[in-house]
């Protein structure tokens with residue numbers, strides 16, 4: 001099917017009107033739904049519910065329009081709850097803010113992600129990774145997702161929040177996942193012409209209450225600790241200077257936890273999985289890493305980039321226009337909901353040949369343009385932590401891959417779990433071995449095969 005674009009007036013005129021049953025799985029399997037919409041309608045499709053319009057649009061052109069016009073297309077962020085509720089208060093963080101307040105909060109955080117700061121993170125990142133790896137024993141089986149989650153949690157709590165309370169981070173995590181999922185349900189509840197699972201709203205409000213309490217404890221702990229260069233210390237200083245309120249601090253801490261933790265967990269887990277399943281590429285990465293620590297790792301960087309193309313940790317972004325807007329031949333009345341999908345854009349065959357294959361070397365020549373590769377979003381709302389995430393990936397992944405060979409357990413079931421983010425539903429069982437270079441792809445089951453064309457199971461690095 002030839003994808004249509006907003007620049008192509010003729011096809012924009014034929015913006016297809018979708019049938020509601022094709023949205024049925026959006027609440028429980030966002031990627032399955034987005035894939036289905038693309039296969040049936042192409043990258044542009046509209047739905048109506050009463051006077052409400054929702055448009056799924058994932059071409060580079062529509063991504064660009066949404067990213068370049070933040071004054072028109074406002075971010076939806078988390079659901080706005082009832083007055084005086086935890087849910088409402090937690091809406092004072094960056095994902096929900098627009099206009100001047102958004103700029104102000106964003107500016108507050110930028111010093112943290114400048115070059116000298118980023119370099120200073122490498123040593124603690126190395127330490128935290130070694131702590132995890134020191135616990136691994138050769139020939140034993142681990143759940144890769146659980147291990148990386150714990151690592152990402154300790155990175156978030158130590159480097160972003162300046163604390164060592166890993167148990168508190170684990171309690172926040174337990175609530176947080178549910179809160180995120182319920183927000184995904186409720187945000188679209190009134191707009192999509194299908195019903196979400198029941199009781200989502202009540203569960204969202206309850207988990208917001210629990211989140212606010214735990215984040216409150218975290219902020220109180222930080223107030224007792226010595227000053228530091230972390231983001232929470234920065235936010236507290238801004239509060240003491242009267243620039244932001246205590247409610248803002250709690251909300252930003254919540255949004256940052258959300259922004260940093262799941263995304264980095266999934267990006268690292270998927271990259272390690274894909275490398276374990278692609279012996280040829282893994283073998284080349286090992287060669288590169290053996291050249292010595294501290295150097296740059298262009299191939300590893302391409303693998304991470306390719307992993308976030310195929311399995312982007314964030315799969316969609318949502319905006320609503322606050323004033324009328326002409327998109328090609330289409331008049332959008334205010335309040336139209338627009339959903340762009342990183343997952344869909346990253347597979348458009350016009351941009352990527354053989355889109356379902358993991359081919360890190362495509363990045364030696366691929367040029368999908370600024371809005372054709374968007375794992376970190378774009379424009380005024382582009383991820384503030386992108387460079388930080390890159391330092392995390394390079395440091396942690398290079399260390400893991402140098403010290404161990406990871407082999408996926410044959411027969412493992414790898415299914416997706418997705419709402420706003422995309423991770424492995426049941427974890428990923430791996431056996432860890434000494435770095436003996438015996439890389440081999442294992443046969444696996446599950447809907448991973450819908451998302452990635454994995455090499456045949458018998459392929460070994462040596463045979464390539």
Ligand code: HEM
Nearest residue numbers: 259260263264267313314317375376377381383384385389
């Ligand atoms: C693999 C890692 C990451 C991915 C894939 C990712 C992805 C994204 C995306 C797609 C957005 C834009 C959302 C939108 O357009 O509505 C975003 C925003 C944001 N990210 Fe990240 N992120 C990652 C890591 C991080 C980290 C480590 C931090 C913090 C240290 C962070 C902080 C933020 C913040 C604060 C925003 C909101 C920016 C704004 O609204 O102006 N992210 N991220």
